[in-house]
Amino acid sequence: MVALGFFTASVVATVRNRDGLAYQLTAVMVLLVLLGFQILHAGPRRLERSWWPWSLLAHGVATYLPFLVFDGSWVGIPGSFAGSMLLTVATPGAWLLFAALVAGQYPICAGLGGTPGQCLNASVSTVVGGSVVYGVARLAELTAELRAARTELAERAVDRERLRFSRDLHDLLGYSLSVAALKCQLAERTVLEDPQRARAEISEVLAMVRQAMSDTRWISSGDLRVSLTRETRFAASALRAAGxxxxxxxxxxxxxxxxxxxxxxxxxxxxxxxxxxxxxxxxxxxxxxxxxxxxxxxxxxxxxxxxxxxxxxxxxxxxxxxxxxxxxxxxxxxxxxxxxxxxxxxxxxxxxxxxxxxxxx
CATH class of the missing domain: 3.30.565.10 (Histidine kinase-like ATPase, C-terminal domain)
Structure with missing residues (x-):
């Protein structure tokens, strides 16, 4: 939208400064080419193309060569190229080139017969145009990076919660089911010979299952309340039951x-x-x-x-x-x-x- 805004403003300013359909159509066509270069050099994958230095060079030629035809009506256009320079060339070289483009705008304007005020305005226009193009493009990139980081953090949080739930479930039910199965087997073996002991083992299994059910409810909250003393007591009972x-x-x-x-x-x-x-x-x-x-x-x-x-x-x-x-x-x-x-x-x-x-x- 910013590039289209600059394009529209440039078309209006350039066409208004000189009459003639051929002149106006030529100006619009050149500005369309510059719009394409601007979008190309402001995109998120601009540096993935190995030929970007050549496209940047073509952008510069298409920016400055029309001065030979459009003279003073073209002095506000280089801001687009200055922004592309900041977005593609590595720092600090990008800022040195940007400063050179801004400084060079004054003598170009003066050579085309502009007044000191007009030439100063041309340099300021280059600074403003290049800075806006660079700032908006970088803002869009930072917004995309922020969204990607937020998505990654959310995915990591989900993964951590899944890992915690799996770990707690493994630690809780693995032990409880193993001990419950062991005590049930012992009760089965002793039910005829020692009904009293079998009944005691079944009672312990019931107590353990109730405790496991209670602990399971805490898994979803991440606050599994267990104690060393209690677990050691259960463990000792299970081990003695196993002989x-x-x-x-x-x-x-x-x-x-x-x-x-x-x-x-x-x-x-x-x-x-x-x-x-x-x-x-x-x-x-x-x-x-x-x-x-x-x-x-x-x-x-x-x-x-x-x-x-x-x-x-x-x-x-x-x-x-x-x-x-x-x-x-x-x-x-x-x-x-x-x-x-x-x-x-x-x-x-x-x-x-x-x-x-x-x-x-």
């Missing part, structure tokens, strides 16, 4: 909610993997603080699987999820095999400096 000896030692004290939830998830994932993939007979869960206030959690078991032992399908996400969760709160995760077939999963969260808010940094 695995459990040793629990929790001395972590009161934790910030986000730290408590992350460490609870570590216990949940570690026990889920233990029940699915190992032949453990013993499991140790310890949590505590060091002298600097850092919280550490260690989950160990003696059931490292054989080198070629089959793995259940669907595994593989848990460790990655835990690593991401711990990094988000300034922690780290370590998984390694020890001596005598023991496997150790360790999570450490550094002490938060006094006065630091959750999520800071």
């Amino acid at each position: 695995i000896g459990v040793e629990v030692e929790l001395d972590q004290g009161t934790l910030p909610p986000e730290h408590d939830a992350v460490l609870a998830t570590v216990v949940r994932e570690a026990v889920t993997n233990l029940l699915r993939h190992s032949a453990a007979r013993r499991c140790v869960i310890r949590a505590g603080r060091d002298e600097l206030g850092a919280v550490s959690l260690l989950v160990s078991n003696d059931g490292v699987p054989a080198e070629n032992a089959p793995q259940e399908p669907g595994g593989g996400q848990g460790i990655g999820n835990l690593t991401g969760r711990l990094l988000a709160v300034g922690g780290r995760l370590t998984a390694q095999e020890g001596e005598s077939g023991w496997f150790h999963l360790s999570a450490v969260i550094a002490a938060r400096p006094v006065g630091e808010r959750p999520g800071a940094g």
Whole structure:
């Protein structure tokens, strides 16, 4: 629209300054050519064309050559070419050439018989015309970039939310369903021999399912409220039901909610993997603080699987999820095999400096 506005104003000014149909048609045709060059050099893909220097040169020739025919009536036209120069040539060269075009407009006007006032006006017109063309084209580009950035940010937010939902769902239901299935199998085996124990196992399954349903409602809000103490209690119950000896030692004290939830998830994932993939007979869960206030959690078991032992399908996400969760709160995760077939999963969260808010940094 700006280019069309300049074109219309240039046609009116040029045609008004001299009579004659041939003159006027020639002026309009040349101005149409300049309009095409202006749109070409102001477009978003102007520099993708390898031949843009030649088109810019042609634009300059089409701008200044008509001075030989239209003389003083053409002095307001070079502003379009000055804007194209700013849009295509790299800085600082573009601004040096722009300054040269502005300075050269005065002697051109003077050579065509213009008064000092007219020549000064011609130079000012070149400055204004070139600046407006450059400014409007850059504004359009910045607006397009802003829209693209806003769209990208929205897509990233959606991706992060999908990842969070998938991670929470995996961490929550993977563990709950595994333990519920294990306890149901135990109840099935003992229903005839020990109905009382079977009834107790079914009661625990019902309590676990109700808790899982409650936790699931929190997934959509991103505020999954779990605690290390509660998850360790559930984990110990599940392990004992599977015939695995459990040793629990929790001395972590009161934790910030986000730290408590992350460490609870570590216990949940570690026990889920233990029940699915190992032949453990013993499991140790310890949590505590060091002298600097850092919280550490260690989950160990003696059931490292054989080198070629089959793995259940669907595994593989848990460790990655835990690593991401711990990094988000300034922690780290370590998984390694020890001596005598023991496997150790360790999570450490550094002490938060006094006065630091959750999520800071």
